[in-house]
Amino acid sequence: MLSVTNLTKTRITKFLLISAGLCIGHSVFALENVALQLNWKHQFQFAGYYASTDMLPRNFSPDGFLSNDHSVDLLWIYRSLAIALLLLVSISAVAVYIYRRFSQSLKELETINRREHARNQALELLAKGASLTEILDAVVKSVEAKDARALCSILLMDPDGKRLNVGSAPSLPSFYRTAIDGLEIGPNAGSCGTTAYSGKRTIVENILTHPCWTSYKELAAEAGLGSCCSEPILSVTGKVLGTFAVYHHEAYKPSDADIRLIERSAHLAGIVIEKIQNARALQQSHDLLVKISAEVPGIIFQFRMYPDGRCCFPFISEAVRKMYGLAPADIREDATPFFGFRHPEDAGRLAASMQESVRNLTRWHIEYRLILPGQGTRWRLGDAHPEKLEDGSILWHGFITDITDRKNAEERIRHMAQYDALTDLPNRALFSDRLQQALAVAKREQTHLALLFMDFDKFKPVNDTLGHAIGDVLLKRAAVRMQRCVRESDTLARIGGDEFVVLLPAIETEQDAIVVAEKIRVALEKPFDIDGHVLAISSSIGIAMYPEHGGDEIELSKNADLSMYYAKQNGRNTVMVYHHEMKVVGQ
Structure with missing residues (x-):
């Protein structure tokens, strides 16, 4: 077997692979390490030898048998193959890197989509007027859906700030929910009680060995709970609204991804809880105002005039039904119907008094007449104080009372005098x-x-x-x-x-x-x-x-x-x- 590489135009040739039968007076070592000057004589010697042994036809032309100008350079081929292989390996490495980054991006995108879906679902329920329990259940279940091993709970701070009440814990045993409902907060009151007390995250990898669970180990063991990570639910002002906790049946150390998920879920729960609590407080204030205003003779109102001239009543008491024949909802967004009953002789005075109050931010005070269906001419007294809002609107807080009887009495007195x-x-x-x-x-x-x-x-x-x-x-x-x-x-x-x-x-x-x-x-x-x-x-x-x-x-x-x-x-x-x-x- 023979492999020959043509090195130069002078036919200096080096053997790369040599069969012992081809040595012809040279050792294998010599032929491997020495470049020989092959001439036509050598070629005839090789060809003659092969022909005598019937390895080649006897009429075979020895010209170019071992070497010629068109011989293939195998070293160049090997080098080319090596370079191609290196390029292939590099391209493969780049492809693997791109694939891994793409897969990671897909996972991150999927995580973001799941997070946004959970957020949107909670906010959609909030917009539809769902109960707080329904919305918190949806938040909890969205977290549990990401980790089949997780059991979540949301506990809400009692108004007195001393106890936690169960807001949502659909996957925890009912006896456990009952036991932790009304949990008193403190430095060693389990993960959630401790978190609510300190306002900081509490991670308990093993409930059986952690000191803050000393009084609740048996309860946790009965419920099959091995670990608990609790995150405080905070308002925008930093007030503790409750806790968001993730339990596992076995001892468990939360990963960074777990912590981020708990933080986001607690933040979402905080948005929902605060909005609903604010809405409840607003409704309670509104109900109280309605009750008080129902006992006050006349209308209590909040009247707003926008820079473009639009007017509305953000609040007006139920007395408007009796005094104007209008429902509060009829003029809450557009106050136009309210001004449709003005006595023609008083319309100008009313407009002028309002313009003066707007211009100088002075008290609006006027007695005027209305012409009401089925009631005829009635007298009203309006009194309100204005304030200018950031958007340029003017907001009046005041009252309107029926002074018809007083005006009639005054008219009678005046009539008697005249x-x-x-x-x-x-x-x-x-x-x-x-x-x-x-x-x-x-x-x-x-x-x-x-x-x-x-x-x-x-x-x-x-x-x-x-x-x-x-x-x-x-x-x-x-x-x-x-x-x-x-x-x-x-x-x-x-x-x-x-x-x-x-x-x-x-x-x-x-x-x-x-x-x-x-x-x-x-x-x-x-x-x-x-x-x-x-x-x-x-x-x-x-x-x-x-x-x-x-x-x-x-x-x-x-x-x-x-x-x-x-x-x-x-x-x-x-x-x-x-x-x-x-x-x-x-x-």
């Missing part, structure tokens, strides 16, 4: 006020007005013979007749006894005043039938004109009264207009 109690006509005080206003207008606009003074004829005998009750009825009916004779813009007033006055503003001539006076006189001379008594009276009426007969209330009233006196003196049941001769005679 109107005659018997005839319900304006009295002397109100008439004086209206006369002064009419005079001011007449002076400004240079117009005329007339003042009529009237006194009933033969009224005293009615009172004397039939009594004041009949006399009062007569006065009321007479007032009704006179009222029908004047315009709505005119004022008919009773100033005492059977004396009445009429103010005729914006009248053109003296004759116009006489026409009205005659209508009254004729209306009064018709008989009155009162309780079977036919009563006949008449009236004496005096007229004074502005500005001809007086420039102010005193002078005008004096002259109208004087002309009435002359009417009585001149036969009664007549109308007389003031003139200066009366004044002379009167004096």
